[in-house]
Amino acid sequence: MNKTVQSLQRRLIALGFPLPKYGADGDPGGETIAAVNAALDEIEKLRGVKPSSQQRNNAPLKSSTPQAAAITSMVILQQPKASRPIKEIVVHCTATPEGRDVSVDTIRSWHVGQGWKDIGYHYVVMLDGTVEPGRPEEQIGSHVAGHNTGTLGIVYVGGVSKDGKTPKDTRTPAQKAALMDLTRALIAKYPTIKKVTGHNQYSAKACPSFDVRKDPLSSLVD
Numbered sequence: 001m002n003k004t005v006q007s008l009q010r011r012l013i014a015l016g017f018p019l020p021k022y023g024a025d026g027d028p029g030g031e032t033i034a035a036v037n038a039a040l041d042e043i044e045k046l047r048g049v050k051p052s053s054q055q056r057n058n059a060p061l062k063s064s065t066p067q068a069a070a071i072t073s074m075v076i077l078q079q080p081k082a083s084r085p086i087k088e089i090v091v092h093c094t095a096t097p098e099g100r101d102v103s104v105d106t107i108r109s110w111h112v113g114q115g116w117k118d119i120g121y122h123y124v125v126m127l128d129g130t131v132e133p134g135r136p137e138e139q140i141g142s143h144v145a146g147h148n149t150g151t152l153g154i155v156y157v158g159g160v161s162k163d164g165k166t167p168k169d170t171r172t173p174a175q176k177a178a179l180m181d182l183t184r185a186l187i188a189k190y191p192t193i194k195k196v197t198g199h200n201q202y203s204a205k206a207c208p209s210f211d212v213r214k215d216p217l218s219s220l221v222d
């Protein structure tokens with residue numbers, strides 16, 4: 001039983017997506033996934049876009065409202081789950097200037113250009129709080145030397161001031177909210193996660209340009 005999943009299931013039922021067989025049992029089974037898909041189709045219809053069930057893994061997710069937080073949780077649940085034990089989330093920044101958005105494809109091209117097989121991070125948080133999947137959770141990331149195996153890497157776009165070099169916590173309010181939503185959703189999916197850390201706790205780098213230990217993100221684990 002997972003309380004975050006259960007609260008999501010309650011919200012689904014309240015939104016008119018019943019779970020007749022199992023109810024809000026806190027277990028993200030097939031019935032929940034189907035209801036999540038139906039809800040997402042509905043949300044896309046409300047937004048006037050075509051239901052994207054087929055390419056949902058790449059669909060952008062807005063994360064700055066409670067409803068958006070639910071969507072983030074739902075989509076995180078839909079991503080295939082890693083089979084290796086996940087114990088920790090490591091937070092990064094893209095080290096790009098404040099105010100400049102950078103797409104997942106651009107970050108992927110930097111990393112592939114470095115000889116990696118894919119983008120190094122598992123999720124990317126855009127300036128407007130949109131959460132986009134990067135490397136599949138099933139695959140070990142490439143984001144923190146010596147600690148990639150048991151971790152998932154998440155990154156926010158930004159992290160340096162407009163001069164392009166001075167480390168700065170440039171997170172927008174939407175990014176702060178989205179990082180919380182994303183981290184909460186991942187902890188719900190992997191109850192084995194016991195730590196949320198920053199890259200700078202493992203290497204002499206400024207990344208992610210703030211101290212995760214003093215941020216509300218670290219209070220999401222006990």
Ligand SMILES: [Zn+2]
Nearest residue numbers: 092093199207
């Ligand atoms: Zn980093």
